[in-house]
Amino acid sequence: MSIARRLKTSHLRLILRVAETGKLQSAAEEIAISQPAASRMLSEIETLVGAPLFTRHAKGMATTAIGETVVRHARQILQSFDRLETDVQQVTDGRTGSVRIGTVTGPAVGMVVPVIRAVRELAPEVEFTVEVAPSAALLRGLDEGNFDFIIARPPPDDSGHHYRIHPARNEVVSMLVCRDHPLAGRKSLRLRDLADFEWVIQDRGTPIRAAVEAAFYANRVKRPTQVTNTSSLLVALALLQGSTAIAPQSYEVAELLAGSGLDVNVTRLDLVEDILVSPFFVIVQQDRQLSPVAEQVIQETFRRI
Incomplete structure (x- = not known):
């Protein structure tokens, strides 16, 4: 031996x-x-x-x-x-380890980023992985074990037995334009004032697209005819530059881009009508035992709901 x-x-x-x-x-x-x-x-x-x-x-x-x-x-x-x-x-003690979070766009900015900053103050060695994707892709990833938890919209046919689902927030839509847009700076705009411009909007079936279309119907306004479909924020920002296009984004994303001093040459329109997207939820697999650090992160997430 x-x-x-x-x-x-x-x-x-x-x-x-x-x-x-x-x-x-x-x-x-x-x-x-x-x-x-x-x-x-x-x-x-x-x-x-x-x-x-x-x-x-x-x-x-x-x-x-x-x-x-x-x-x-x-x-x-x-x-x-x-x-x-x-x-x-x-x-x-939950002071080190890795946490994998999947999230739709709005809460990625409004919830996940503040959670990461708060946890890092107490546990600087925690490694985070954050993936932003549509709800359907996030749910698949959760089922495949790619995430500890996700912030998304649950499938309509889920009975609640497969997941633990915790209500989070509603998502509000803001309209982004470049700073020299004809409507930039005008107060109390209505959807009818926006209809004749070009739009850069998420693909059909996405929550923000559905909410915007429902708002046009509810306010009896004809939907825009000049539309570019893209779920890429980078493409949307590029198309806004030097144009009169309008891009609906979640409030958190719009606030980050237009209100934080980032040099992206965009601003939010002052729209009278509120456009609300279907709420998102914090979702965990029913039988998933979270690690101590993942449990700490999800508890911090709950505190910010």
Whole structure:
């Protein structure tokens, strides 16, 4: 049997203490055993290694060449064990580890980003992965184990037995335009004032698209005829530049782009009608046991609902 398999943690601690103190009695006291027991243990270790680890002289004990090698490895192994204990405790306490969150666009800005910042203040080593996608894709990812939890809209045919579903918020739609748009800065605009302009809007069937179309119907306004369909925020922003196009986005996204000083040359229109998207929810698999750090993150998310 190899030396590594036969040496015990107690052996390593004794070797390290003898090397540090130079005295067997002091080493024995530090690891709380008697000197005879320490002498027997050291003799056992040297037998396992097959060579003396220390030379004895009047002033104490000094390491041999082989002893230096064993001491170096003993120190590394014990330090690794100490780090292991610390790491396990941090994971248990939710202070480290990884969390994977899937979210639709609005709460990614309005909820997930503040949650990450709050958790990072207490646990800076937590690693976050955030994926933004439509609800259907997020639900598939949750089922496949790609996320700890998601912030999305549940499927209409779910009975509630497959997921734990926690109500979150409604999503409000804002209208983005470039800063030199003819309607920029005007107060109390109505949907009818917007209908004749070009629109850059999410694909058919998406919640924001459905909410905008419903608002046109409810206000008896003809829907826009100049439409570019895209779910890409980057494409939408590019199409707004130097044009009279209008792009509906969630309030949180619009606030980030238009109200935070980012140089993206867009502003929000002052629209009288409120356009509300169907609410989103925090969704977890029914049988999923979250890690301590994921549980901490989801609790922080609940506090912000």
